[in-house]
Amino acid sequence: MRYKNLTLVGPMGAGKSTIGRLLARELQLSFKDSDREIEERTGASIPLIFDLEGEEGFRIREEQVIDDLLQERGLILATGGGAILKPANRKRMSSNSTVIYLHTSVEHQLERTARDKNRPLLQTENPRKVLENLLKIREPLYREIADIIIETDTRAPRLVVQEIIDQLTALV
Numbered sequence: 001m002r003y004k005n006l007t008l009v010g011p012m013g014a015g016k017s018t019i020g021r022l023l024a025r026e027l028q029l030s031f032k033d034s035d036r037e038i039e040e041r042t043g044a045s046i047p048l049i050f051d052l053e054g055e056e057g058f059r060i061r062e063e064q065v066i067d068d069l070l071q072e073r074g075l076i077l078a079t080g081g082g083a084i085l086k087p088a089n090r091k092r093m094s095s096n097s098t099v100i101y102l103h104t105s106v107e108h109q110l111e112r113t114a115r116d117k118n119r120p121l122l123q124t125e126n127p128r129k130v131l132e133n134l135l136k137i138r139e140p141l142y143r144e145i146a147d148i149i150i151e152t153d154t155r156a157p158r159l160v161v162q163e164i165i166d167q168l169t170a171l172v
């Protein structure tokens, strides 16, 4: 195995789930998505978990899933946009994986998330303001743990994957 685990971080709509799946296919590694894993374990959708347990309840489940999944090797893990908020998650990601930050502007986040109702934090009158406020808090955390930063605004998914592979190759 050439790479240890790879963790994708970045805001909603950065493409973590999309790119993670493509990258796993390309590198022939297994792929997990922490949001999907939480849904599978609970049998509930993310909006329902937010309704029943609030964001804090969701974050507790997210921490458990990330901790479990990053015990493995050779895994590509797509995280949720807020997974970097918990110091324990940042520690686990940094120690057990190479962390890739998919950088995306709010403009592109808005375009890419507009049609999907499965992100409870964006079901508001002004998703632009929400995304801007979240980014202010989260951007330094994405950068703090990133081993690699990839610009996604100007690249289609296949090119993002290629750029990741190029940068990973340069790292080793």
Ligand SMILES: Nc1ncnc2c1ncn2[C@@H]1O[C@H](COP(=O)(O)OP(=O)(O)OP(=O)(O)O)[C@@H](O)[C@H]1O
Pocket (backbone or CB within 6 Å): 010, 011, 012, 013, 014, 015, 016, 017, 018, 019, 035, 078, 079, 080, 081, 112, 113, 119, 152, 153, 155, 156, 157, 160
């Ligand atoms: N580089 C890209 N260029 C254009 N569209 C993209 C790109 N990356 C992802 N998309 C599209 O944006 C949408 C959101 O992508 P995705 O669900 O992978 O984001 P995410 O980072 O996993 O978001 P979340 O944090 O909410 O899980 C999808 O429809 C996907 O096809």
Ligand SMILES: O=C(O)C1=C[C@@H](O)[C@@H](O)[C@H](O)C1
Pocket (backbone or CB within 6 Å): 011, 012, 035, 046, 079, 080, 081, 082, 083, 118, 119, 120, 121
């Ligand atoms: O940015 C966030 O806080 C979130 C992003 C999604 O991936 C989900 O994890 C959930 O909707 C919360």
Ligand SMILES: [Mg+2]
Pocket (backbone or CB within 6 Å): 016, 017, 018, 033, 035, 078, 079, 080
């Ligand atoms: Mg996702």
